[in-house]
Amino acid sequence: MKFHFAESWRRALVAAGLVLGLMSGAALAQVGSAVPNINSLSSMGPGALARIIETAVPMEQLLDEMPRGTPMSEMQAMQLGVPSVSPGAVGPRERARRRMADFGYPAWQRGAMQQSGEVESFAYGSGNYNTIYHYNDYLQVPFPVTYAPWRQVGRLLLSFDGGTTYGTCTAALISRAIIVTAGHCVLDNSASSNGNNGYVTNATFVPAYTQGTQQRFGSCEVSYVVTTSGWAADNALRQGDDVAMGVCSTLSGALWNVANGRQPGVQLGWFGFCYNNCTRPYNFMTQLGYPANYYGGGLMTVSQHLEETAVSGGPDYIYGTGMRGGSSGGPHIQNIGWINDSSSFLGFNRTRNVIMAVTSWGFTDQRIKIGGASPISGPNNSNNAAGLFNMACNQARALHGNASCPLLP
Secondary structure (H helix, E strand, O other): OOOOOOHHHHHHHHHHOOOOOOOOOOEEOOEOOEOOEEEEOOOOOOOOHHHHHHHOEEOOOEEOOOOOOOOOOHHHHHOOOOOEEEOOEOOOOOOOOOOHHHHOOOHHHHHHHHHHOOOOOOOOOOOOOOOOOOOEEEEOOHHHHOOOOHHHEEEEEEEOOOOOOEEEEEEEEOOOOEEEEOHHHOEOHHHHHHOOOOEOOEEEEEEOOOOOOOOOOOEEEEEEEEEOHHHHHHOOOOOOOOOEEEEEOOOEOOOOHHHOOOOHHHHHOEOEEEEEOOOOOEEEEEEEEOOOOOHHHOOOEEEEEEEEOOOOOOOOEEEEOOOOOOOOOOEEEEOOOOOOOOOOOOOOOOOOOEEEEEEEEEEOOOOOOEEEEEEOOOHHHOOOHHHHHHHHHHHHHHHHOHHHOOOOO
């Protein structure tokens, strides 16, 4: 239940001339066997963030039918290879007071949120009892959002029409200035008639967004976006290629003044991310996002679940969740958080805070409560995720200097 408009809404909006315009002069860049598209974005202009947030429409990609596929055999699973991971960083410690009052919530609201829990887990959707598609969604209350790694996720506000109509997605930092999100958040081929080749015209990333407050970490304009050649070719769902990356400018408007004028990851840190062999038969992951069906997208939601490609046959991860439009592009994180384990055997696959996939789609029928996420590497590593990252990294280096990001092998 992620990012784009349902087809009926898409047609209505196009007919009304509300959404969909594009970037002119799209350039193609060869990266190995993939041909990602990369585009420069224009500025949203100063002072526009509050207005944009008020009017942004949650984008959502929707399917009408339950996906079917061939189960992955144990032998196939063994042949997948070990995932390749780029490490993340925590960033400096922030001396922030852990009080909800810091975020502008009145006393009655703080008490209600702390006592009621607000978001209940729906446990499972229609037809999913006694399956692996059970889940737990819950509110990430404001104060933990200011700590790593949660603060490395934020809302992505974007426009396809030059800045009159905005959509809202979710994105996450994977380097000092590079974010990862869904391909459909930055490129929509059905919007190509206005001369911008289907790309967003401008976008703003708001890390650790929390409604009703001055943003502790401010926001940064996204100057470039790049998506996979597979997504650029046909915008088809359930193909494992609904992945994109973007390059951020420096932060501005931050309540935490030390963040202003810096690349966002310098103070906030960033996630590690998988760029090779990211499709696993089963993986327990934490999904973060800003879905509009919870709190109007104004607060971060957490969904925890087992995700699988074995039963459905892949290439997308399938999982239970209640998140809908606005959560598109949100990270699916392996081993989130931190732990000190004194056990004699620490387990396998222990690397922490690694993004394996991004939220891609959900179902038109809200009773199903199943979503899909595109692994960053794509099916059989066809997304050339290292090449995708390196394209974004070269842009980040040109903007911020070579220390902004390391090129992947």
